[in-house]
Amino acid sequence: MRTEDLIKALDADARDKAMPMGKAWWLAVGVAAMIAAVVFFATIGPRPDIMPAMHTMRFLSKFVFTAALAASAFTLIRVLSTPGASTARASAWMVVAPLLVAIAVVLELFAVPSAEWGRRLVGTNWYICLTFIPLIGIGPLAILLAALRHGAPTRPVLAGAAAGLLAGGVAATFYAAHCFDDSPLFVATWYTMAIAFLTLLGAIGGRLFVRW
Amino acid sequence: MTGKDEAELSRLLRAAIAGDERAYADFLHRIAALVRGFVRRKVVQGGVDPEDVVQETLLAIHVKRHTWRMDAPVLPWVFAIARFKLIDAFRRRGRRIEVEIDEIAETFAEPEPETVSERDINRALDGLPPAQRSVVSSISVDGHSIGETASKLGISETAVRVSLHRGLAAIAKRFGQR
Numbered sequence: 001m002r003t004e005d006l007i008k009a010l011d012a013d014a015r016d017k018a019m020p021m022g023k024a025w026w027l028a029v030g031v032a033a034m035i036a037a038v039v040f041f042a043t044i045g046p047r048p049d050i051m052p053a054m055h056t057m058r059f060l061s062k063f064v065f066t067a068a069l070a071a072s073a074f075t076l077i078r079v080l081s082t083p084g085a086s087t088a089r090a091s092a093w094m095v096v097a098p099l100l101v102a103i104a105v106v107l108e109l110f111a112v113p114s115a116e117w118g119r120r121l122v123g124t125n126w127y128i129c130l131t132f133i134p135l136i137g138i139g140p141l142a143i144l145l146a147a148l149r150h151g152a153p154t155r156p157v158l159a160g161a162a163a164g165l166l167a168g169g170v171a172a173t174f175y176a177a178h179c180f181d182d183s184p185l186f187v188a189t190w191y192t193m194a195i196a197f198l199t200l201l202g203a204i205g206g207r208l209f210v211r212w
Numbered sequence: 213m214t215g216k217d218e219a220e221l222s223r224l225l226r227a228a229i230a231g232d233e234r235a236y237a238d239f240l241h242r243i244a245a246l247v248r249g250f251v252r253r254k255v256v257q258g259g260v261d262p263e264d265v266v267q268e269t270l271l272a273i274h275v276k277r278h279t280w281r282m283d284a285p286v287l288p289w290v291f292a293i294a295r296f297k298l299i300d301a302f303r304r305r306g307r308r309i310e311v312e313i314d315e316i317a318e319t320f321a322e323p324e325p326e327t328v329s330e331r332d333i334n335r336a337l338d339g340l341p342p343a344q345r346s347v348v349s350s351i352s353v354d355g356h357s358i359g360e361t362a363s364k365l366g367i368s369e370t371a372v373r374v375s376l377h378r379g380l381a382a383i384a385k386r387f388g389q390r
Contacts, residue, residue, distance in 0.1 A: 001333050001352055003244055006267050009352035009380060010274045011237040014228060016377045018278040082279050083296065084288035152276040154296040212272065212388040 021151050025078050028147035032140030033170055039136045040174040044128070047178055058182035061104055065187060066176055069097035069195070070169030073162055077144065080159040081151030097169075101192075104184035112183075123181030126190045132178070133194035134201075137164075137171030141198060145205045152212055160206015161199050168195030217246075222286045229277065244270060246287075247294045254298055259305045264332045268301070269294045271333075271384040300387075336383040344379035347372055 019027075053059040072093040079090040112120060123129075144163035153159035172191050181187075221239060228236030247269050251262040272293050280289050337345055350361040351372075358376075362369045 001331055003267055005352040007240045009348055010240055011233055012351050012358055013376050013380055014233050014236045021279045084292035152279045154292055
């Protein structure tokens with residue numbers, strides 16, 4: 001087939017339009033959050049003392065971290081799914097969540113006597129954290145990978161990893177409402193591990209499924 | 213690649229997305245020429261046919277045109293897709309060379325081994341279900357319109373559009389999956 005002929009076929013198909021990518025991302029994130037919410041409320045649900053917990057800095061700080069991660073990963077994945085878009089600014093935003101956690105960890109180390117550090121880090125719930133963040137995040141990750149397929153990521157592995165970070169951020173936001181371990185030491189350790197697992201899974205998914 | 217090109221091509225693609233088919237054909241022709249220049253410069257050794265990469269890039273641009281943000285410049289978007297498809301073609305060729313060692317001996321034995329016009333896209337077209345294949349080749353190779361194709365094949369125009377769309381999507385997908 002000559003290129004000229006191909007253009008005729010493409011032109012004849014001009015009328016058919018797919019959903020614009022910007023809109024598709026908002027839809028995907030909405031559905032992903034809904035899936036995460038359903039899994040969360042059907043399994044572990046929020047902790048019973050959530051109302052008084054709302055008044056403690058440590059509990060609230062968890063949502064600041066996870067929301068910062070989700071928001072920055074959302075910016076990054078949108079850029080990564082658009083060919084030719086500059087990733088510099090979106091990549092820079094990815095520093096925010098780790099930086100906030102690092103600051104909180106330092107403050108916690110000053111606030112708490114060193115004899116307490118180990119107990120706070122291990123917490124009471126780490127195995128639930130390692131189980132449920134991936135469990136809540138796996139459905140959202142699948143949705144986000146499907147959205148990536150709708151897009152055109154020229155770096156599919158990196159884009160898949162960003163999908164894992166976003167799914168992790170969403171899942172951790174819900175999980176944080178369940179977890180009794182509010183210390184930044186706990187969050188920096190176990191949340192990070194659980195989200196890293198989703199990120200790895202996302203990168204593998206990007207490699208295997210995001211082709212175009 | 214001048215600023216004038218950029219402005220003109222953005223305008224054409226915006227018009228095309230708004231439903232102007234002539235603008236779309238114009239856009240594709242001009243993009244094909246630009247991408248051809250780019251790919252020919254990049255492909256210095258043999259193995260990859262530049263025109264195959266041009267065609268794969270056009271297909272990808274077509275099926276992914278919803279990823280262009282209308283307020284962003286269009287040329288960086290186009291060349292990012294072209295580069296992606298070019299790398300893909302090199303990778304594929306690297307993989308395929310091992311497979312074809314046996315066939316090369318046969319090719320040398322043929323009195324007329326010239327298959328220059330045999331494009332990858334033809335092979336992809338051959339892999340389509342018959343209904344889609346006849347619609348796609350009627351419109352592309354034979355140059356018929358949607359209406360002519362419909363009456364020639366005895367199906368509705370909607371059916372032609374659906375087959376064309378699915379056929380093109382399937383070809384694009386096949387290029388992506390190898």
